[in-house]
Amino acid sequence: MRIYLSGWKDNTSMPKGLVYEGVLEEPMEYSGGSAAQSSLLHCFDELLGIKHEETSGEFLARMRNYMPPAHKQLIQDISLQPSLKGFVQQQASERLNQAFQRCVKKLLAFRSYHIKVVSRYITVPAARARQLRKQSRESEQEMISRAPTALEERGTGGSGIMSFLKTVRNQTKYTLLPETGKKELHHS
Numbered sequence: 001m002r003i004y005l006s007g008w009k010d011n012t013s014m015p016k017g018l019v020y021e022g023v024l025e026e027p028m029e030y031s032g033g034s035a036a037q038s039s040l041l042h043c044f045d046e047l048l049g050i051k052h053e054e055t056s057g058e059f060l061a062r063m064r065n066y067m068p069p070a071h072k073q074l075i076q077d078i079s080l081q082p083s084l085k086g087f088v089q090q091q092a093s094e095r096l097n098q099a100f101q102r103c104v105k106k107l108l109a110f111r112s113y114h115i116k117v118v119s120r121y122i123t124v125p126a127a128r129a130r131q132l133r134k135q136s137r138e139s140e141q142e143m144i145s146r147a148p149t150a151l152e153e154r155g156t157g158g159s160g161i162m163s164f165l166k167t168v169r170n171q172t173k174y175t176l177l178p179e180t181g182k183k184e185l186h187h188s
């Protein structure tokens, strides 16, 4: 099961990829399953105008090749529309600014919470497993699962999962509008 999660691209244990016998003689390289292949967050990013940093952006863009073609097309179509953020800023409406800010802040909150989940279920167990392997005798080492460490080391375009997720979260933050602190005036 683990191999389907880690995939056979950027995987040090399968550096050349995998030969699909009877299909092609050349080995193929494909990433494992990832929630980054889900189209929803890509749609939000394009709609809100979140610009990803180069390395994490490349990984996320590559993940679009694992989506149904119509989903990938929809994301592309959204990205080609005029900028929503630009429109919001042109209107100079405090209510509209606040609505845009709320959307970005919700996405930011999701990404921050997700980092905590990944830390709890991958980073912390991986560190614990590494520590146990260091302390144990050779015979016991085999018994200690390598699963969390393998998940932690999986390929996200060359960066570790935590730095990848934090970069993606920070780029989301940079999309927030500058806070004006002004309140909209209501005339009765």
Ligand code: HEM
Pocket: 033, 034, 035, 036, 038, 041, 111, 114, 117, 118, 121, 122, 154, 155, 156, 161, 164, 165, 168
């Ligand atoms: C125990 C639960 C989870 C773990 C351990 C986990 C782990 C990870 C990891 C390691 C990545 C980095 C990319 C990769 O290696 O594929 C990632 C990315 C991602 N995950 Fe999760 N994840 C969990 C739950 C979720 C849930 C519940 C969602 C959505 C509701 C989600 C959505 C995403 C998205 C959208 C990305 C791409 C990065 C981004 O756009 O922010 N994950 N996840």
